[in-house]
Amino acid sequence: MTALxxxxxxxxxxxxxxxxxxxxxxxxxxxxxAALVLALVPLMVGGDRFFLRVATLGLAFVGYAIAFNVxxxxxxxxxxxLGALAGLSGYTSGILSNDLNVxxxxxxxxxxxxxxxxxxxxxxxxxxxxxDVIFVGIxxxxxxxxxxxxxxxxxxxxxxxxxxxxxxxxxxALRRSLSSYYIFLAVxxxxxxxxxxxxxxxxxxxxxxxxxxEVAAELAGINVARCKVIAGVVGSAMFGAIGALWVxxxxxLSPQTFAFTHIDVRIIVMLAFGGIGTLFGPIVGAAxxxxxxxxxxxxxxxxxxxxxxVLIVLFLGFRTGVVPAVTSLSRRIAGSFLDRRNRRDEPRTxxxxxxR
Amino acid sequence: xxxxxxxxxxxxxxxxxxxxxxxxIYGLGGVLNLAHGQFATITAITAAVLIRGGSxxxxxxxxxxxxxxxxxxxxxxxxxxxxxxxxxxxxxLLSLLLTLGAAFIIDGFLYYYYPxxxxxxxxxxxxxxxxxxxxxxxxxxxxxxxxxxxLGLIAFLRYTRQGKAVRSLIQSEEGAQLCGINPTVIRTGVxxxxxxxAGMVAVTQGLIAAVGPADGIRFTxxxxxxxxxxxxxSVSGALLAGLLLGIIxxxxxxxxxxxxxxxxxxxxxxxxxxxxxxxxxxxxxxT
Numbered sequence: 001m002t003a004l005x006x007x008x009x010x011x012x013x014x015x016x017x018x019x020x021x022x023x024x025x026x027x028x029x030x031x032x033x034a035a036l037v038l039a040l041v042p043l044m045v046g047g048d049r050f051f052l053r054v055a056t057l058g059l060a061f062v063g064y065a066i067a068f069n070v071x072x073x074x075x076x077x078x079x080x081x082l083g084a085l086a087g088l089s090g091y092t093s094g095i096l097s098n099d100l101n102v103x104x105x106x107x108x109x110x111x112x113x114x115x116x117x118x119x120x121x122x123x124x125x126x127x128x129x130x131x132d133v134i135f136v137g138i139x140x141x142x143x144x145x146x147x148x149x150x151x152x153x154x155x156x157x158x159x160x161x162x163x164x165x166x167x168x169x170x171x172x173a174l175r176r177s178l179s180s181y182y183i184f185l186a187v188x189x190x191x192x193x194x195x196x197x198x199x200x201x202x203x204x205x206x207x208x209x210x211x212x213x214e215v216a217a218e219l220a221g222i223n224v225a226r227c228k229v230i231a232g233v234v235g236s237a238m239f240g241a242i243g244a245l246w247v248x249x250x251x252x253l254s255p256q257t258f259a260f261t262h263i264d265v266r267i268i269v270m271l272a273f274g275g276i277g278t279l280f281g282p283i284v285g286a287a288x289x290x291x292x293x294x295x296x297x298x299x300x301x302x303x304x305x306x307x308x309x310v311l312i313v314l315f316l317g318f319r320t321g322v323v324p325a326v327t328s329l330s331r332r333i334a335g336s337f338l339d340r341r342n343r344r345d346e347p348r349t350x351x352x353x354x355x356r
Numbered sequence: 357x358x359x360x361x362x363x364x365x366x367x368x369x370x371x372x373x374x375x376x377x378x379x380x381i382y383g384l385g386g387v388l389n390l391a392h393g394q395f396a397t398i399t400a401i402t403a404a405v406l407i408r409g410g411s412x413x414x415x416x417x418x419x420x421x422x423x424x425x426x427x428x429x430x431x432x433x434x435x436x437x438x439x440x441x442x443x444x445x446x447x448x449l450l451s452l453l454l455t456l457g458a459a460f461i462i463d464g465f466l467y468y469y470y471p472x473x474x475x476x477x478x479x480x481x482x483x484x485x486x487x488x489x490x491x492x493x494x495x496x497x498x499x500x501x502x503x504x505x506x507l508g509l510i511a512f513l514r515y516t517r518q519g520k521a522v523r524s525l526i527q528s529e530e531g532a533q534l535c536g537i538n539p540t541v542i543r544t545g546v547x548x549x550x551x552x553x554a555g556m557v558a559v560t561q562g563l564i565a566a567v568g569p570a571d572g573i574r575f576t577x578x579x580x581x582x583x584x585x586x587x588x589x590s591v592s593g594a595l596l597a598g599l600l601l602g603i604i605x606x607x608x609x610x611x612x613x614x615x616x617x618x619x620x621x622x623x624x625x626x627x628x629x630x631x632x633x634x635x636x637x638x639x640x641x642x643t
Contacts, residue, residue, distance in 0.1 A: 131633065138388075142580075142622040153615030261460075301468045302465075307464075309461060311453060311456060312458065312461075315454055
């Protein structure tokens with residue numbers, strides 16, 4: 001028989017009661033720890049410019065993966081236009097700053113707002129029309145291709161397939177390798193904190209309920225539509241932010257920069273590998289595959305096949321992902337350890353509410 | 357104008373042939389195959405390699421289409437079986453992700469080993485006049501092939517025992533099972549047929565233009581668009597939508613250019629999903 005304490009909702013309510021003693025600092029300790037570890041990376045690679053560049057790319061993908069975690073991990077909306085959302089913001093920001101001399105930060109803000117509005121629109125429409133995951137997938141995949149094709153076709157605006165040079169970022173901290181690393185780190189950690197805040201709020205409860213069973217969540221009085229749109233808006237804004245930052249960091253963009261094959265598949269693989277719906281999953285996944293990607297670079301297009309294999313293996317055999325697997329393993333070890341020690345003294349201590 | 361209409365029909369027939377397999381698979385199992393276009397590219401590259409190796413054109417084509425069928429059989433046995441074990445939303449999601457993975461594996465291999473190989477067939481017959489419109493013989497042969505295949509498929513679904521089994525399974529899985537129909541066998545069979553149909557599209561498309569390794573995603577998206585506009589799971593819808601979109605494609609290609617044609621088609625599909633998710637001929641989609 002399951003004790004009432006084992007029901008997640010009740011457990012988290014009890015934890016909430018306990019939460020009076022738990023300071024705010026404790027709930028954000030995992031975020032701070034991640035920030036600390038990642039901040040030390042430049043020291044480990046010794047300031048080498050190549051490695052810093054790769055690490056910065058990795059951080060961009062951490063951001064992307066967290067954003068996808070908000071959209072897909074939290075509310076199960078399969079957006080297949082991740083690169084396009086980032087690219088919409090990137091192109092908007094690049095073109096505005098290039099052609100209209102809009103200040104860089106303002107142009108980035110406009111890009112983020114645009115991406116966020118579009119993502120929210122997708123969510124809103126799919127909720128209003130009660131679209132299945134299959135239709136959400138098709139609509140967003142179609143948008144992905146609309147975006148790439150438009151970027152290729154509007155040559156005098158985007159430079160077409162040859163791409164365009166964006167000058168606004170030159171001379172700023174975004175172009176220097178060390179400072180740009182920390183800028184991307186700050187953004188990624190901010191995303192992580194936002195994700196954590198969502199987890200801890202009522203919204204996080206609602207997200208988990210929606211993930212488990214949408215109909216049941218609706219019946220329990222959760223405004224599923226509102227939750228999904230919020231996830232769509234916030235996640236897409238994150239995509240926009242990274243996209244715009246990346247454009248000014250690189251100083252160059254082409255349809256390839258945000259291509260479906262380039263961005264979307266990597267993000268899905270990274271998040272699935274790290275653990276969908278977990279706090280650290282995006283970091284673990286992005287770090288792992290950024291490294292693997294660099295190792296596989298000599299194989300050129302064969303990397304695509306590699307990602308295909310990983311995608312299949314992950315979803316066929318390893319659905320949980322690394323972070324949940326490690327968490328449950330360590331908990332089992334700790335649990336059996338505690339069991340042996342405290343068999344007589346007191347009932348087994350429940351594991352701490354996990355950082356999911 | 358007449359010429360545009362004819363070209364549109366030629367293209368439309370191929371779109372129908374491409375989409376009909378996809379829509380059948382969806383109808384049978386409620387799953388989507390995002391590696392559909394890759395069956396076409398596999399066929400094209402296999403045929404091109406065989407022809408370069410000195411085999412006859414007809415043997416090369418037949419062998420290549422069989423390779424597509426074999427690949428479909430393999431994918432069905434390995435990837436789709438676990439998918440069918442899931443239910444509802446989970447099944448769709450798993451099918452999307454797994455076939456996307458398969459598409460990437462195939463694309464990766466083709467890009468890596470045959471980046472510059474392309475398949476195209478030249479038929480040494482001059483153009484023919486039909487209703488005062490000059491048609492290239494390649495287009496005519498392509499249309500004839502597509503028409504034969506589609507009519508054969510319709511006849512199969514309508515008149516044979518297996519075809520009826522397929523249709524009953526689309527109507528109701530439980531009902532079909534009660535009549536002694538084994539869904540697994542039917543699904544495998546249809547998956548193989550759909551792979552070979554996509555392969556045939558590569559052949560007919562090769563009569564008109566070159567098909568290379570990069571065309572896989574484009575074929576898949578085209579098939580998706582047609583399937584969606586026609587109504588997921590509806591065979592007649594796919595046929596109708598294919599012809600309709602073929603004509604729209606050619607009209608807009610000649611008036612606004614190829615790039616935006618693609619955008620227009622995608623927008624048509626998106627609008628269809630938003631306004632009428634069941635498509636032209638589809639039944640209301642059960643959720």
